[in-house]
Amino acid sequence: MVVTRKSLAPIAILLAAGLTLSACGGDDDNTTAASPSASASVPQIDAAAFTADFSLMKQLTGLASQGKGKVGVLLPDTTTSTRYVQYDAPYLKQAFETAGLSADQFSIQNAQGSASTMQTQADAMISSGATVLLVDPLDPGSGAAIESKAESAGAKVIDYDRLVTGGPADRYYVSFDNVKVGNLIGQGEVDCITAWNVSKPNILIMNGDPSDNNAKLFAQGYHAVLDPKFSDKSYVKVGEPAGTWTPSVAATTFQQQLTAHKNINAVVTPNDDNANAVISVLKSGKTPAKTFPTTGQDASLPGLQNILTGYQCGTVYKPIYLEAQAAAALALYLRAGVTPPATLVNAKTADSKIGKDIASVYTTPIWVTSENMNDTVVKDGAVTKEKLCAGAVASACTAAGIS
Secondary structure, eight states, rough: OOOOOOHHHHHHHHHHHHHHHHHOTTTTOOOTTTTTOOTTSSOOOOOTTTTTOOOGGGGGHHHHHHSEEEEEEEOOOSSSSSHHIIIIIHHHHHHHHHHHOOGEEEEEEETTTTTTHHHHHHHHHTTTEEEHHHOOSSSSHHHHHHHHHHHHHHHHEEEEESSEEEEETTEEEEEEEEEHHHHHHHHHHHHHHHHHTTOEEEEEEEEOOTHHHHHHHHHHHHHHHHHHHTTTTSEEEEEEEOOOOOOHHHHHHHHHHHHTTTTOOOOEEESHHHHHHHHHHHEEEEEEETSSSSOBOOOOHHHHHHHTSSSSOOOOEOOHHHHHHHHHHHHHHHOOOOOOOOTTSOEEEEETTTTTTEEEEEOEEEEOOOTTTTTIIIIHHHSSSHTTTTGHHHHHHTTTTTO
């Protein structure tokens, strides 16, 4: 058959009609034209782009206006770390407000160390119209129960800071890269042992609470750095007692270990509060500065001051304003019924209890010492110079160039 220009005309008309139908959606199940997640109007927020001035949250005002219901935030306590009161709660509030939520569209509660209180708070949030819950649990079991109940009521759930092992498979997780946090702690210990001229390092490893998945990830990170040192006999691991996030328990454990093993001359401490407890024992025994390395995380005021005065090697600074904004942004996407972009949900985290990978948002931690303290935590406003450099720390601040 010879195809002429004239015979092509009806074919062209049919093709054009087919293209028009396709562009309108037709019956094609693969079309994304009507999907909110594919809409050009959906902001493509990048997890690496949040800043200390919260300016990126202003790009989410349209998303906030589309959403329905409230966002509930459940924080665990005020004792295992001061961060929840000092940083998380105010930063989350600032993030939501900058994005345009009014005070009656979100609620931030602290369970004060009680799992039953957190469940009661969660129930109240759901009853009052919460469509998204951010959960930082006291333990995985109670956290999973809260999330399961929330999902059965139609709410979306986000693990905040700690992975809720055993939680719903379709939840999200927002945190820092916690294995990286552990890597920084381990490398910080190694660098400090060298800088402080600790010969024949005999290290005690103190972990966080074993029920906290983050504690396991931290330990995975610092063991990756330190285990080769133990294997080649350049360092000795004296012991690794049961972990805790309670400073008073950490102090007792350390005192017992030091009494039993007088050769201990360095310790891995998993956060600033536990480090401060250990340092109080060292000071009571008249241990001089820059002789007995300890580590930490959270960039707390006591931790930073211990670094400046030579009792702590460094701290992992997790700019919580980054984590808070990432969590608030993710909550706004879910509240609006919009699939969050891959630039925000940038990782996966294994939940070994359910055998699933959880869609995750990771932000980046920083190791802080006296050398970079001024350019990190002070510059970011995480701590003021006036508080940091008060009293006996003033001269150490001057030596560190903090202004």
